[in-house]
Amino acid sequence: MSLVPSLAAAQDGYPSKPIRYIVPFPPGGLTDVMARLIAQSTGMAIKQSVLVDNRAGASANLGADLAAKSSPDGYTWLAITLAHAVNQSLFANLPYSLEKSLAPVAHLATSPLVLVVNESNPARSVADLLVQAQAKRLNCGSSGNGTPPHLGMELFALNAKIEVSHIPYKGGAPSLNDLLGSQLDFIVSNLPESSTYVKAGKLRALAVTSARRHPLLPDVPTFAEAGLPGVELENWTGLMMPAGTPKAVIDRVSAEAIKAVTSKEISERVGAMGFTSTGLGPAEFGELIKKDVARWREIVKARNIQTG
The missing domain is CATH 3.40.190.10 (Periplasmic binding protein-like II)
Structure with missing residues (x-):
């Protein structure tokens, strides 16, 4: 019990140093663009620098593993996409578990x-x-x-x-x-x-690949309209931290990230690029991850999707 006051004090002082936001893809892509917007806006809200660290490689597993093995102190964030849910069944010997090694913080957007x-x-x-x-x-x-x-x-x-x-x-x-x-x-x-x-x-x-035509491309048909209704898929991007990160830290960052991505300024800005802001919290995001891991496990097996 003597540790509780010091832990609370440490969380109250968060963040006291710059934060690393790992993006497991190269600069310029979907995940990188969203991460930089969230880093800037959320960093201003929590009054600390959030520095994007692009760690591409190994089908986005390199950066995810680096984050999973980082200290659970709130100073390492990870940008993930649907790819990470798929990787859980696509790769037999991953060095990390999406559901056990990492904690959901916020589901940010879909496209x-x-x-x-x-x-x-x-x-x-x-x-x-x-x-x-x-x-x-x-x-x-x-x-x-x-x-x-x-x-x-x-x-x-x-x-x-x-x-x-x-x-x-x-x-x-x-x-x-x-x-x-x-x-x-x-x-x-x-x-x-x-x-x-x-x-x-x-x-x-x-x-x-959406169920309906997209407002940015109103003249482009859906795959269903083109005669291939089975081609329906939407990507998403979200924010996670190492498992064991204090709940108070996760909840604070989640609240600020959701506030940022659902703000009129950012939602309109990302909407113009093709994103739809979602802003789901840790519990809802965690359930979405579980469902997608299960869904794509079946699809990867049924369709024999290979990594090579």
Whole structure:
């Protein structure tokens, strides 16, 4: 009991030094953009610097493992996506457990994916792209094995009954660069990462993976409208800390992160990029993680999705 006052005092003094916000993807991608917005806004609210630390590699597991093994003192934050829920079944010997090694803090936003091709590609629809796929095996890039773009590609290929050569990259931005350079045939990309290029006319969007058309791309049909109703998928991004972090610290950071992401300024700003702000707290976020880990365990097994 003598430790309680000192623990409370330590939490009352939080944060007393800069915070590291690990992003397990390269700069410029969906997760990085959202993390930097939250770092800036939340850092101002708690009156401390929140420094983004990009640690890409190992299909986003490198940064996640680094965070999971960090001290549970509130000074290490981790940006995660749907990819981390999928990785729990995609990799047999992960050095960390998403549900046991890390604690949910806040679910921040969701976004659909969009099938995009280079503007020089003659395909004007999903049907056109499928004609190309009958003539040759298409190359598709993704932000890494097991990431939402990879899963979107797998769902598309399965429902369309085509064979695709998957080329994983260390993030969405590098894969888009190769699509822009016509080194890839298509990508099922995170919408916030590719919408700017679509609007600029450098890429052409053929279908979105959401249940309804997206307001940023109102003329682009859903996959269901394009004749492939099984291709439905939305990515999400959230914030976690090492398991064992004091509840008071988690609750404070959660409240500030949710306040930031659901504010009019940020929700409108990220909405313009393709995100929909959610702002779920630790309990709701924890339940969402459990459901997605279970859902994708079944899909990975049923569809034999491989890491290589």
